[in-house]
Amino acid sequence: MDLRIFTEPQQGASYDTLLAVAKATEELGYDAFFRSDHYLKMGDVDGLPGPTDAWITLAGLARETSRIRLGTLMTAGTFRLPGVLAIQVAQVDAMSGGRVELGLGAGWFEAEHTAYGIPFPKEKFPRLEEQLAVITGLWGTPEGETFSYDGTYYQLADSPALPKPAQRRVPVLIGGMGKERTPRLAARYADEFNIPFGSAEDSGAQFERVRRAAEEAGRKPDDLVYSNALVACVGRDDAEVARRAAAIGRDVDELKRNGLAGSPAEVVDRIGSFAEVGSSRIYLQILDLSDLDHLELIAAQVKPQLPE
Known part of the structure; x- marks a missing residue:
């Protein structure tokens, strides 16, 4: 079971704060540092x-870390044109020596678009489909050849499809609970499928x-990684759990129902319920x-008890 650190900087964090968390992530043996993509x-x-x-x-962290994977849960498709995003991700991948992963979603938080003058289209999911086609198409075009795309929302003509990422293939993450279009999109483009803040039962389904x-798409189901993102609130005793829950404005009982909360032993058992339905990677929302x-405690008393 991989454990990754997942942050929500829009709630209040400077780059220096994120750097401290990323360095702790690397030093404590976690697999990756991920962050949300929000402006409000x-x-x-x-x-x-x-x-x-x-x-x-992530560009800054790429130069200040050496081992951990770096990525987004999830980049908002409404924030960037796909051609520009393909360049940005490829560049950060090169800056990191090939450690980047791209989580891409349709975008959903209308208020942040209004606050910063970003268009908020109605047809977000069809746009996401075209964005994935453009980004993977640009990266997959052999050097020396060009890429063109004539979609409903995006058109590219004779693009040099540069730069290329350092990795042969940047892992693409898709997630959500949509029952029809989301699984089909994941089957076509995803290397990993993630469920944010869902129960083990719903995740399994x-x-x-x-x-x-x-x-149905001709892929082996085990070619994809299946993962969950869950808020973490772990303590050595009940008092420490309560203190950490209060610090983030959450109720302990609610966190135990919907996240990873309690003693290290309780959290290990809870993670086991997700492993049973096929999850092999947990994003710990800190x-x-x-x-x-908090990170040190999980690394010392939760991580060693999990199966490799």
Whole structure:
């Protein structure tokens, strides 16, 4: 079971804070550092000092880390043109020596678009389909050849399809609970399928839909990685769990139902329920980015108890 650190910087984090978390992620043996892609805070927080851009952040971290994977859950398809995003991700991949992964979603938070003057189209999912076709098409075009695409929303003509990522293939993550279009899209483009904040039961059902879609598309279902993102709130005792829950404005009982909360032993058991339905990777949503002891505790007392 891979454990990855997943942050929500729009809730309030500077680049220096994210750098400290990323360095701790690397030093403590976690597999990867991921971040959300949002420009507006959510809920009753001040959000200071303000938003940081996902791919600018990852570019900086690419030069200041050496081992961990770096990526997004999920880059908002509404924020960037696909050709520009393909260039950005390829460049950050080169800057990292081939450690980047691209989670791409349709975008959903209309308020942040309004706040920063970003168009919020109605037809988000069809646009996402074309974005994936353009990005993977640009990366997959052999050097010396050109790429063209004539879609409903995007048109490219004789693109040199440069630069190329350092990796032969940048892993693409797709996620969500849509029962029909989402599994088909994952079967066509995804290297990993992620379910954010879902139960083990719902995850198992959705994983099975993706596996069926992969077979129908002529892929082996096991060619995809299946993963979950869950908020983490782990403590050595009940008092520490309660303190960490209070720090992020959440209720302990609710976190135990919907996330990974409690003692290390409780969290290991909870992760096991996701492993049973096919998940092999957990993104630990860390909401209090000043609490590096939290990461140390999970690395020392949860990670060693999980199957390789």
